[in-house]
Amino acid sequence: MIEKMDKLEIRSQEYKLSEATRQEIVELVKKYPSSRSAILPALHIVQAQFGFVPVEPMAELAEMLGILKGDVEQVVTFYRMYNQNPVGKFHVKICDSISCYLRGSDELIQHGLQRLGTRLNEVSGDGQVSISKIECLAACGAAPCLQVNDEYMYNVQPEQLDEILDTLKTAKENPYYIP
Amino acid sequence: MAEVEYVNLSINGQAIQGRKGQTIWQAAKDAGIFIPIYCYHPKMPPLGACRICLVEVEKTPKPQAACTTAIAEGMVVRTESIIAEKARGGVMEFLLINHPLDCPICDKGGECDLQNYAVDFGQSTGRFQEEKRHLGKALELGPTIALDRERCIMCQRCVRFGSEIVQDEGLIILERGAESEIGTFPGKPYISQFSGNVTEICPVGALTSRTYRFKARPWELKHTPSVCTHCSVGCNIEVDTRLGREVVRFMSRTNDAVDDGWLCDKGRYGYGFIQSEQRLRTPLIRKGASLVPATWAEAFDFIITRLNEIKGQYGSQAIGGIAGTHSTNEELYLFQKLLRGLVGTNNIDHKHGSFGSVPGAAIPAIHTATIEGLETAKLIVLVGANPSARQPIVELRIKKALKAGAKLAIIGPSIKALDRFAAVRLPVALGQVEAALHASLALLSKNGTAKGLQSEALKNSLNEAYNSYDAGTGLSAEVQTLVGLLEGAERVTFLYDELTPDVKGNQDLVATLARLALATGQLGLPGVGIGRLVEDNNSWGALDMGITPAFGPGYSQTTAGLSYAEMLGANGQTPLKALLVLGANPVSHLQELGLSGDAITNLELLVVQELFMSETAERAHVVLPSASFAEKDGTFTNTEGRVQQIAAAIQPLQGTAPDAAILLELAGRLGADVKTRNSQGLFEEIARTTQLYKGLSFNNLGQEGMLRPLEREAQAENLQIPDWLQNATRPQPEVLIGTANAELEQALEASGKAQS
Ligand code: SF4
Ligand code: SF4
Ligand code: FES
Ligand code: FES
Numbered sequence: 001m002i003e004k005m006d007k008l009e010i011r012s013q014e015y016k017l018s019e020a021t022r023q024e025i026v027e028l029v030k031k032y033p034s035s036r037s038a039i040l041p042a043l044h045i046v047q048a049q050f051g052f053v054p055v056e057p058m059a060e061l062a063e064m065l066g067i068l069k070g071d072v073e074q075v076v077t078f079y080r081m082y083n084q085n086p087v088g089k090f091h092v093k094i095c096d097s098i099s100c101y102l103r104g105s106d107e108l109i110q111h112g113l114q115r116l117g118t119r120l121n122e123v124s125g126d127g128q129v130s131i132s133k134i135e136c137l138a139a140c141g142a143a144p145c146l147q148v149n150d151e152y153m154y155n156v157q158p159e160q161l162d163e164i165l166d167t168l169k170t171a172k173e174n175p176y177y178i179p
Numbered sequence: 180m181a182e183v184e185y186v187n188l189s190i191n192g193q194a195i196q197g198r199k200g201q202t203i204w205q206a207a208k209d210a211g212i213f214i215p216i217y218c219y220h221p222k223m224p225p226l227g228a229c230r231i232c233l234v235e236v237e238k239t240p241k242p243q244a245a246c247t248t249a250i251a252e253g254m255v256v257r258t259e260s261i262i263a264e265k266a267r268g269g270v271m272e273f274l275l276i277n278h279p280l281d282c283p284i285c286d287k288g289g290e291c292d293l294q295n296y297a298v299d300f301g302q303s304t305g306r307f308q309e310e311k312r313h314l315g316k317a318l319e320l321g322p323t324i325a326l327d328r329e330r331c332i333m334c335q336r337c338v339r340f341g342s343e344i345v346q347d348e349g350l351i352i353l354e355r356g357a358e359s360e361i362g363t364f365p366g367k368p369y370i371s372q373f374s375g376n377v378t379e380i381c382p383v384g385a386l387t388s389r390t391y392r393f394k395a396r397p398w399e400l401k402h403t404p405s406v407c408t409h410c411s412v413g414c415n416i417e418v419d420t421r422l423g424r425e426v427v428r429f430m431s432r433t434n435d436a437v438d439d440g441w442l443c444d445k446g447r448y449g450y451g452f453i454q455s456e457q458r459l460r461t462p463l464i465r466k467g468a469s470l471v472p473a474t475w476a477e478a479f480d481f482i483i484t485r486l487n488e489i490k491g492q493y494g495s496q497a498i499g500g501i502a503g504t505h506s507t508n509e510e511l512y513l514f515q516k517l518l519r520g521l522v523g524t525n526n527i528d529h530k531h532g533s534f535g536s537v538p539g540a541a542i543p544a545i546h547t548a549t550i551e552g553l554e555t556a557k558l559i560v561l562v563g564a565n566p567s568a569r570q571p572i573v574e575l576r577i578k579k580a581l582k583a584g585a586k587l588a589i590i591g592p593s594i595k596a597l598d599r600f601a602a603v604r605l606p607v608a609l610g611q612v613e614a615a616l617h618a619s620l621a622l623l624s625k626n627g628t629a630k631g632l633q634s635e636a637l638k639n640s641l642n643e644a645y646n647s648y649d650a651g652t653g654l655s656a657e658v659q660t661l662v663g664l665l666e667g668a669e670r671v672t673f674l675y676d677e678l679t680p681d682v683k684g685n686q687d688l689v690a691t692l693a694r695l696a697l698a699t700g701q702l703g704l705p706g707v708g709i710g711r712l713v714e715d716n717n718s719w720g721a722l723d724m725g726i727t728p729a730f731g732p733g734y735s736q737t738t739a740g741l742s743y744a745e746m747l748g749a750n751g752q753t754p755l756k757a758l759l760v761l762g763a764n765p766v767s768h769l770q771e772l773g774l775s776g777d778a779i780t781n782l783e784l785l786v787v788q789e790l791f792m793s794e795t796a797e798r799a800h801v802v803l804p805s806a807s808f809a810e811k812d813g814t815f816t817n818t819e820g821r822v823q824q825i826a827a828a829i830q831p832l833q834g835t836a837p838d839a840a841i842l843l844e845l846a847g848r849l850g851a852d853v854k855t856r857n858s859q860g861l862f863e864e865i866a867r868t869t870q871l872y873k874g875l876s877f878n879n880l881g882q883e884g885m886l887r888p889l890e891r892e893a894q895a896e897n898l899q900i901p902d903w904l905q906n907a908t909r910p911q912p913e914v915l916i917g918t919a920n921a922e923l924e925q926a927l928e929a930s931g932k933a934q935s
Contacts, residue, residue, distance in 0.1 A: 011365055012365060012366050055364075055365045055366060058364075059364075068342070068347070068348050069348055069364045069367075070341070070348050070349065070350075070351040070363070070364050071342075071351075073351055073353070073364050073365065074351045074352055074353070077352075077353045077354045077355070078352075078354070078355045079355075
């Protein structure tokens with residue numbers, strides 16, 4: 001319950017879609033026969049502006065797509081790729097779907113959180129890192145795996161995760177970036 | 180009507196004929212074969228989410244969901260086979276994995292589908308050893324509804340009630356899979372005037388009414404069929420009383436023709452008044468400045484003595500009666516019979532909207548639209564009506580019709596819940612609604628597409644009107660769009676609010692609308708045509724029973740008496756010496772009528788039958804405490820002219836009496852030979868003496884009520900086009916589209932923005 005309240009507070013602060021974001025969504029909607037169908041990519045555009053999906057912009061998006069506000073929230077909370085909270089500069093997303101789970105992702109996540117000293121989805125004090133769970137990354141052959149922002153890391157063992165987190169603590173750019 | 184195609188199948192070895200397009204569940208239901216459901220609800224499209232309805236279908240590799248699988252010729256279905264039983268048992272076991280099994284403290288326990296089916300189809304032990312999901316109890320979703328997330332089985336009925344039926348913001352699913360829970364948009368509580376319905380369709384004890392939590396156990400309840408009295412829709416309710424004494428809740432009784440299974444919150448939660456501490460519990464007689472408790476005998480003696488004195492001294496024309504629109508038909512009938520027959524006066528009226536130049540006898544015949552008929556209309560036109568605010572359940576029926584392809588036109592101020600569904604809006608000020616109808620009629624006539632307009636006088640007046648519109652601002656695009664829709668639609672329902680004709684500028688709205696209905700071929704069509712959205716649960720009854728100075732029961736001719744405003748002093752004098760008031764509060768209308776109230780102050784006898792101490796009762800010489808609708812039998816006639824029965828759920832509160840009993844006692848004391856005392860007998864008398872209610876009886880009204888015979892039998896060809904329809908129309912101002920909001924803004928400004 002408490003957790004919910006914090007979450008709501010951050011999400012409910014004053015956020016507004018920028019003109020550029022709105023324009024991008026308007027252009028996007030044109031590609032669909034019915035504007036509601038644009039919701040998934042449109043939410044990515046919203047997330048690109050804020051790093052997560054705040055409350056007020058969801059209402060703005062609903063208005064733009066001609067759907068109910070509740071529909072937007074249902075989609076946002078359904079898919080894990082939309083962040084309901086702000087995330088760290090480096091967002092470590094550990095897969096907890098079946099293959100990774102069988103190969104120890106639960107322990108991996110617990111281990112990471114302990115190392116970082118945060119709760120799930122919570123950003124480290126310096127704003128550098130946050131750990132979340134993510135759905136199957138389609139890399140089951142290399143389970144357990146994770147993403148640092150958009151970059152994949154395969155067969156991650158706890159010691160490796162320590163190393164990754166330590167590196168991220170001081171990193172300026174994503175050290176795992178592959179062009 | 181399209182030919183129905185039948186499909187032959189067998190269920191549990193029983194040969195069944197279903198209609199093509201039905202699902203297995205529907206065909207089984209029609210054949211009386213039970214299949215459990217959770218996510219499916221007969222008023223919503225199938226979803227196939229919960230799987231409790233799994234049945235065995237021969238030649239399919241696995242069990243099928245009966246709620247989503249269409250029947251097919253030769254299909255062999257088994258609901259009792261080992262496969263079906265195992266499937267259901269398995270689903271049951273899954274559903275109970277996270278369930279807290281707290282039936283003993285659950286409001287639903289005893290009438291819960293989860294509890295019932297668990298007993299019928301589940302095992303007595305579960306195999307789930309892990310920790311169950313724990314969540315806080317009784318989360319307050321909004322002012323009316325509490326949610327117990329642990330009990331929720333994620334059937335989504337409540338969510339789909341919002342998305343499919345109300346089609347507005349409502350309950351939603353948050354998160355996914357094992358973590359899903361029901362909630363609302365962040366920071367927005369669940370506020371909807373239809374919220375209570377989710378507690379009724381939730382198959383488990385997850386959603387409960389905050390007013391009913393822990394108030395009673397289902398097995399203590401006595402259920403009495405009745406009708407909601409909070410607006411003119413007349414939704415069918417069940418008055419649930421604990422041990423036959425305390426009214427604890429209203430539930431829907433599902434009348435497909437009226438409410439379609441839903442209630443609005445105003446109706447559902449509007450039972451507090453019945454057993455309120457504020458109810459009048461003893462007759463009161465005026466002694467100087469105060470009203471003093473008296474016995475019933477003293478009160479009757481006082482009334483009869485004074486009434487006879489006044490009649491002797493001033494004649495019966497010094498006596499009048501005002502009735503309300505919440506009383507039953509039987510009470511209203513008795514009231515006018517007492518005044519007309521025993522007192523000898525036609526000074527009888529109630530507060531109602533005007534009919535303009537429409538003759539009394541034509542009133543019922545032109546109002547043929549029904550609530551269910553909205554679903555057959557291709558176009559629905561709201562004419563200065565706001566059902567969302569005043570007849571809420573009609574909003575849901577309109578939305579249902581729109582979903583099935585009907586179009587909506589709105590003439591008049593904005594309607595928040597419906598604007599966005601409208602194909603065209605004529606946002607004129609309320610006082611311009613008649614002008615907008617008139618303009619549309621003129622354009623139809625000009626286009627040569629108007630039917631049935633025979634008289635030259637009428638045609639000329641319309642042409643003149645057209646030319647003046649054209650010469651002025653020109654007819655706006657909105658009027659043209661509306662006329663285009665009218666020309667193209669096969670069946671049209673026009674709904675107007677009974678009070679709109681009273682707004683300055685709309686004096687002859689009803690006749691203008693009748694001409695428009697005639698011109699579009701809709702006048703007198705059964706089910707569609709014109710519908711009058713009336714004020715109260717028995718507004719029609721008051722007219723039908725002749726509570727007007729212009730006509731008697733069934734719109735029969737009488738010598739005219741004084742009207743409502745006249746009795747209250749509209750002509751600047753005090754016309755009456757005695758006034759009998761039956762469940763009405765005329766003092767509350769003095770200001771709107773611009774009257775001083777002297778006509779009330781100067782009365783020598785004011786008798787008021789009331790539930791509560793109203794402004795009018797405060798001024799009375801005698802106040803008689805009457806019983807509420809939950810304490811008596813009788814009938815009401817709803818906004819579409821459907822006569823429906825109510826039955827007493829509890830005894831009249833100590834000290835009170837039903838109005839009919841009071842009136843009969845008065846009648847007896849005035850010398851009448853009273854033979855019939857019960858509502859059934861009185862209703863039979865009404866049906867016998869009033870053409871309009873001919874053939875109706877308590878026996879054939881049944882649970883669903885019946886339309887007045889006229890509405891049922893109305894046929895365009897039978898309806899002779901009366902002369903009054905062919906009269907020339909009166910000149911109208913030009914139509915100022917977009918003035919409605921300006922008017923609203925002005926009003927807001929005038930109110931000083933005090934609230935902001
Ligand atoms: S709250 Fe009730 S109606 Fe809503 S999903 Fe849960 S069980 Fe179904
Ligand atoms: S719509 Fe009217 S009759 Fe129906 S429940 Fe609401 S108040 Fe009662
Ligand atoms: S389960 Fe982890 S990548 Fe597929
Ligand atoms: S009732 Fe058929 S799947 Fe839920």
